[in-house]
Amino acid sequence: MVSKHRSKISFFLYLLLVFILVIPGIPAFSAEVQPIKLPIVEVTASGNDGNFPENTLDDDLGTRWSSQGTEEWILFDLGSVKEVGYLGLSFYNGDKRQSYFDVQVSVDGTEWKTVLQDGVSKEGDLGLVAYDMDDSPARYVKILCNGNSVNLWNSITVTHIYSPTENGELILEELVPPKPEDRADVTYTKPGLINPDGTKHAIHEPNKVTGKTLNVLAYGADPADNQKDDLPAILAAFEAASPGDEVYLPKGTYNLNSHLPSDGASHIALKSGVNLRGESKNNVFLVSNFDADVLSGKVMRSYGMNNIVVSNLTITSTFDGKYSTDSSKNNPDLGGPTFGIYITDGVGNVPSYNILVDHVIIEKYQRMGVRIENSHDVVVQHALFQNATDVGGGGAGYGVSIQGVPKTDRTGYKNDTRYNVVRNSVFQGPYIRHGALIQYYAHNNVVYNNTFENTVLDSIDLHGEDEFLNEIYKNTITGVLTGAGIGVGNTGGTAPTNHDASGAYNYIHDNKISNSREGIKVHMGSPNTIIEKNMITHTTGPANAKGIYIQNAPGTIIRDNTISNNTAPGFTGIQLSHDNGDTKAGKIGAGDPKNITITGNHIKGNTNGIRIEAGSEIIIHDNKVEKNTENDFYINLESTPEEESPGVQEELAPVADALVDIERPASNYGLENPELSAGGTADKNFYKYFNIKNNQDKTKGRIAYFKFELANIDQVKEAIFELSGKTGSNTTSVELDVFGVTNDNWSEETITWGNSPNHEKESVLVTGIGESAIYLGSITVDSAEPAKINVDVTDFVRSQSDGKITLMIVDTKGQNGNINIYSKEESNQNNRPSLHIKK
Structure with missing residues (x-):
């Protein structure tokens, strides 16, 4: 039985519903469809x-x-x-x-x-x-x-x-803007392991084993040197481990023939609180089967992990190719994993930290033995780095790299790169490009008490990427015949990620450097470097070598260094010279030394003492310069010559360009087929840009050709070939070779793989080198956005008396890269190729 009171309420609700449905301007409840976004756990x-x-x-x-x-x-x-x-x-x-x-x-x-x-x-x-x-x-x-x-x-x-909506509409919730990251309001003012408040930053205590030791043999690993895949057993031991435990590798060889179930480019994922220990670095071998076809291959990785010790083992690979010491080109035989140990931040920019790499040998890798990225308090000690399989461009052949985010200052954020240490380790050339490298706003890191021998380029490299307040001391460096013992600032790369100046107040002191082309070099505008109490001795090999070489390096202080017994022809103890900057990037970093202090140095028994060729605001006092065989002092402060008149300049567009592909030999990827494009149908063979790819055995690949026509060849003073390029997915850097080709009898309408000049018909290998194909240099594409790349082709252009110029771009390294080189068909005129002529 319904009460009278309840009947009145029902009647009132009925009238209210009728009112809502019939009154204009007031929507019914069901008119608005609300999406139901389901929670994901x-x-x-x-x-x-x-x-x-x-x-x-x-x-x-x-x-x-x-x-x-x-x-x-x-x-x-x-x-x-x-x-x-x-x-x-x-x-x-x-x-x-x-x-x-x-x-x-x-x-x-x-x-x-x-x-x-x-x-x-x-x-x-x-x-x-x-x-x-x-x-x-x-x-x-x-x-x-x-x-x-x-x-x-x-x-x-x-x-x-x-969930489905009632009327079938597909309605989306608006994206919630990500919460701004917390950034500490801190200022770092002193180099090395010093906190912002001036107190000393302590090196972390190694993670202690308080739990179980998990022997990988108990999980099925086989220590014999055979073909059995031991990775599943190692991963099973890690799966069973909890914080405080350690995974233990007895004496033996452990073959890593597979990869993580969730990551095809990594063998081992390190785990917070779990150590990995071998019996000793000389008798425990982790052998990776990764090769160049595995992009970014990693033997070990730490993504946002902490409190780990990796110790007493050797990381190596099955690589058995030829090594190279040529820093200008990537080794065609390169192989092995890309990285030995890869330490970086994880989800939400959570850094890795409190990690120790101790008594480890790392060899037969392509790029970096240990990469420390967006992380802090990582220590590498008592390690040996040797036998990188490549020392060419694009980050190859580094021992340890300490780095942040390119062109981005992360100071104060949780993944700020700081307080990392490399100490008591050996970097053994000649198959090492750089031993220890710091870049990308990394700061307050320390490299000390290491030995560097016979590296191809700078043994310790502050890479010209705004790194600041780092401390380099008590290292022993010898035999760097084509680079510097310690370099500050760098040329190379491509805008906007090109190298340039290091940051301020890097502190270089108490190092011993012998027989190197430059003991310490500072250039490209790197400011306020302190060079103190270093000993530079016994340089006998490279002619015109320099002990301390200062170019555009404002505010540099050179004090209390000993430079002695360097008898190489033309050697100079301290030299100040004009900096031409990066001639391939608009002379960025060019300038004269300024505000340089040279005081308290002892320069004795060398070929030359102090040489000042350029600069201003230079203070030289209280130095002891004696018994140098040619000149104790040479000062000739002539002003830097004014730029010469630009003369007559022309910017030529290609009269033809093309891209041929070994996989589709009858196609020209630079040419559109109008019949296929008619009616809005895409022509899959047409690209507005050139995508150049290759593979290690060179049975795939593409080659780009550009043709220009030029009158009055005999008046040419300079010819610069300018391209625009950018990297594609999964590619950080690709080096391409540029050739001048004497065969101009090709047309973009008819060129195919079968009739295009100067390459083997079954591969991308260049033929006629030195005769009909003249090597003009290499270019590096390493920017995610279109960037200009220049090659000086003056001599080749002058040699082409008929005024027809054919230039060829080819990946001779088999890098399997994915990059874009823009053609004359590109709609954005700023990215089109051109030949800049000065007459």
Whole structure:
């Protein structure tokens, strides 16, 4: 029985509903459809390259999950079975390419149903886009990825999962802007291990073993030197380990023939609080089977891990090719893993920290033995670095690299690169390019008491990337015949990521340097370097070598150094000279020495003492300069010559350019087929830019040709070939060779792989070198945005009396890189190739 009071309430609600439905301007409750975004409790993936699957949940278009290959997957767990109707997805580089994917769902993680097949991302969109699929009950949602329209990388920046809406509309929640990172308000003022408040920063105590020792033999590892894959056993031991435990490797050889289940480019993932110890570095060998075809291969990785000791073992590889000491070109035989130990930050920019690498040998790797990136309080000690498989450009052949974020000052953020230490270690050439390197705003790091022998270029390199307040001391350096013992500032690279000046107040003291082309060199505008109490002796080899060489280095202080018994022809103890800067990057860093103090130095028994060729505000006092065989002092402060008149200058566009491909020998990738493009249909053989690729055996690859026509060759004073290039996915740097080709009888309308000049028809190897193909130099493409690259081709242009100039760009290294060189067809005129002529 219904009470009278309840009947009145029901009648009132009925009148209110009628009022809402019929009064104009007031919508009914059901008129507005609200999306129901489902919570995701966990995300996993088949692999990643350091861009983690968790990054898809932060609503930040600047972070991503990435994994390379077909049928790579990312899996979202909703925690319980819910009705799912559509997805909101944002793909990395979605404005430049389309990504391919399927979607599967499951209620139990075992049986899967495909609810979206052959999905293609919306073209030209970087934001969140809705993708409909069959409405289904599901706990798990899996996105199966199959690369994109440019390459096989799969990269998703943001993922939302929604319940079906009542009317079928696909409505997306707005992305929540990422929370600003916390940044400490700190100022560092003193070099080395000094805190902002002036107190000493203590080196961390090594992680202690308080739990179990997990012997990998108990998990099935075989210490015999055979072909058995020992990685599963090592990973099983790590899986069983808890913080305070250690994984132990008895004497033996452990073959790493596979990779992490979730990362095809890494063997071992280090684990917070768990140490990895071998019996000794001379009888425990971790042998990686990674080669050049595994991009960014890592023997060990630490992504945001902490409190770890790796000790008493050798990291090596199956590489058995030829080594190279040529720093101008990448070794065609390069191999082994890209990195030995890779230490960097993890999800949410959480740094790695409190890690010790102790009594470890690292060899037969391509780029860096130990890479310390966006991390702090990492110590490398009692280590040996030797036999890098490449010492060419693009970061090859480094012993230890300490680095932050390129062109970005992260001081005060949690992943600020600081307080890392390299000590008591040996960097043994000649197959090492740089021993220890610091770059990218890394600061307050220390390199001390190490031995560097016969490195190809600067043994200790402050790499011209704004690194500051680092301390370099008590190192012994010998035999650097084509570089500096310690270099501050650097040329090279390509804008906007080109090298230039180091930061301020790097402190170099109490080092012993012998027989090196330059003991200590500071240039490119690097300011306020302190060079103190170093000993530079017994330079006998390189002619015109210098003890301390100062170019554009304002505020440098040179005091209390001993430079003695250097008898190489033309040797000078301290020399100040004009800095030409980077002649391939608009002479950035050019200038004269300024505000230089030279005091308290003892310069004795050398070929020459102090030589001042350029500069201003130079203070020289209280030095003891004696018994140098030619000149104690040479001072000739002539002003830097004024720039000569530019004369007549021409900027020539190519009359023809083309790209031929060994995989499609009848195609020219630089030429559009109008029939295929008619009616809006894309011509897959046409690109506005040149994408040059290769592989190690050189059975794949592309070669670019450019032709110019020029009158009055005999009046040419200078010819500069200018290109624009940028890196693509999974590529940080590619070096390409430039040749002048004497065969100009080709046309962009008819050129193919079969009739294009100067290469073997079954490979990209250049033929006729020195005769019909003249090597003109190399270029490095290492910028993610279009950047100018210049090559001086003056001599070749002058030699072409008919006025026809053909230039050829080819990857002779087999780097398998992915870069773009723009052609004359590119719509952006600023990126087109050109030949700059001065007459």
